[in-house]
Amino acid sequence: MQSSDSVIDKAADTAAAPPAGTAILEMRGIRKTFPGVVALDNVDLTVRAGEIHAIVGENGAGKSTLMKVLSGVYPHGSYEGEIRFEGQVRHFKGIADSEHIGIIIIHQELALVPLLSIAENIFLGNEPQRLGIIDWAEATRRTRELLAKVGLKESPATLITNLGVGKQQLVEIAKALAKRVRLLILDEPTASLNEHDSQALLDLLLEFKSHGIACILISHKLNEISRVSDAITVLRDGSTVESIDCKAGPVSEDHIIRAMVGRELADRYPPRARLAADAGETVFEIRDWHVAHPVHGDRDVVKGVSLKVKRGEIVGIAGLMGAGRTELAMSVFGRAYGQRIRGEVAMHGKTIDVSTIEKAIGHGIAYVTEDRKSLGLLLEDDIRHNISLANLKAVSAGGVIDPGKEFAAAADYRRKLNIRCANVMQQTVNLSGGNQQKVVLGKWLFSRPELLILDEPTRGIDVGAKFEIYSIMAALADEGKCILMISSEMPELLGMCDRIYVMNEGRFVGEFAAADASQEKIMRAIVKQGLA
């Protein structure tokens, strides 16, 4: 420690740190519901003073929701259950309340202002001041101390935009230290860091621990977790399934993976005749596809991917968020994502030109986005106009739309897809998530595609609507359409697909026939890659 009145020391001294081993945070029976969805049910979490506590679970298991409950994003009263922090029951009305008593959360998407300096960001909303005038000398001095703590050798005046992601993460942590931090929550802190920066960050967490700061670490990287954590809580489908004490003995990764995914596959998928591995002609093919990040052109997001889809086949792409799956799909769909795109796309064995979205649609490719509200729908417009948008040619002659034809087309898909609405002149903004998804699906079915790319087709919709979407997919495959399905929910990939590719960090790291695939195998393919 360079400075005697360092922030960490202060925190440890003044709070009369409870002896290690006593619980600093207890969450009991947390239940949180959204309209139509139970996000959390009966979640228990106990974090002891001065420990690093890992929370693991699949995408959608409820980790982020739990952290939002803890930090007050969802205020007291909007959930059931009890939160005790440092022995007292706490009712947070907002993030300010939880920060005030020392619970600081660092989100996956960093909350820094790019065009402000490090010092300005660290003290944003918390500026050292006299009579409303900021004391920049003091701010700069304290920033230097904090940066030294996190091992960052940058000037406090450096703009955030000039720092790499790893260093930005350290600034976030320094910002947390500037407040009186008792419990630090990190949401996938190493997701976008390279190996060296990740190690440095984990070392930093260990150092904080030695100063009595407890830490919740949310991560998918099991090797990191087993390296630093003292305890692990596994969430699945919104509930705590297991709490593991790492001090009691070594914990195997297989054990954690099984706990994460271990659920019985109930009859939640429509029956369909699976395609034999060698049956059917290949309709759609991608060869050696490379895509660079749209802003950072030197960074490849998709690194040499090849895939095939046969007639009537549903092919899945598994992977964690940020694996490059959406980027792959959107870059194939008329270069809607990325730059410096290299590789070939073929339909029925012939290379096709997919350099614009219009051309891609013309060649029979449809892409159903994962983000239907901001990328899929005209929310202010009605169902009818949404469905016809990608294929106005079919309802017009010489550029003039035939309203009768357009209405008939919309009514037709309303019936086939069972879109629940008053009539097709209803605005899509008023529909439920499942029905909105059906409208987007209707739009793309009306464009008469040969290949339908579905990106997270069941995200944010209820179980009943999910089954309907699955049934539509099965019917389309039976009609001979090709379907490429991107999903973070492994059960639905296993339930629907004939074949599954596993993607991680821009590459395909595994390929399984439906009969051979299991959640453990897929998860292992992903996390083993993480080890390399």
Place this chain on the structure above:
Amino acid sequence: MSIMEEKMVPKIAEAAPTRAYGGFLKNNIREYGMLLSLVAIMAFFQYMTDGTLLKPLNLTNLILQNSYIVIMALGMLLVIVAGHIDLSVGSVSGFIGALAAVLMVNYNWNFITASFVCLVAGAVIGGAQGWFVAWLKIPSFIVTLAGMLVFKGLALALLQGQSVGPFPEDFQLLSSGFIPDFFHGETLRLSSLAIGAIVAAVLFAFKLRERAGHVRHAMEEEPGAFFLAKNIAFAAVIVWFCWMLASYKGLPNVLVVMFVLMLVYDFATRRTTVGRRIYALGGNAKAARLSGVKTERLAFLTFVNMGVLSALAGLVFAARLNTATPKAGLGFELDVIAACFIGGASASGGVGKVLGAVIGAFVMGVMNNGMSILGIGIDYQQVIKGIVLLAAVCVDVYNKNK
């Protein structure tokens, strides 16, 4: 279940839900609210001015005074629906007026050639601004703010600070001419009245046909009696309007131009694929792009269109004044943009109707005219217009959130 089958069977069985008239009115209050406000404002000024407002002479003036605003509002509506704004229209129309004067007066060009060159110049100006907006992604507010300064300056430079005129007589007819009367009526221009009656009948027939089509597909929501009452009233207003004008000098040429443009743009926005795509672009540009809409080209074209209409408005205004002055077009953009927003267009794009913008333009026009007759000073006229604009948009937002 076959989802991809090619044939689409119109479902006649799905009968339109029968609704109470009140329910229908409540759901369509936004559609008719503006029209009713215009009627109310006209009634107010008609009463306050002791009947001067709707005298044939004043009605004719009302049209001549507002024609260029209406013409530009048609283009501005498309720009706003596409999610942009064009602040340069006043300056551009002033510049084109100056260009027309220089070509026709100083260089003695034929008025047809000169007008054509002016319209092309307008397209080029719109295209230049549209290029910056569409492909360089510079916010339209900034590009057209720059354009506003540039073309105001260029108009001044072109006229060298002087007024240039008068224009050839043939050109003046664009604004001051009336359609010829074949019947040589002494007190009533019969051909104008006949045109009005024919237009009313044709529009009524079109509406009937459209409704028949809707009913066939069971997509009609409007109660039948309501439809009839509305359209008979509409036809009657057209005939009455033409009769009033016929009892003065007949239909002004510029009214014919304006009316034809209005029909064309109304049709384009409601029924053509280009129109539909402009609404999609403004409603959700990303979703539109991912649906195969060429968003850049479309934004560019709305600006080209705006440029042409600004040029036309510049010609109409120059012909009306019979001289080009460096001050021509000053502040027009404010009236034009206000007309679109009063008419229900959304500042965030994707929402707005051509007829709404036209009604909005006449709301402003009637208020200008009525307040002038009442002798209200230009100072308080502006205050009142500003308040009306704000109130109209507030009511619109309130209705939308309800």
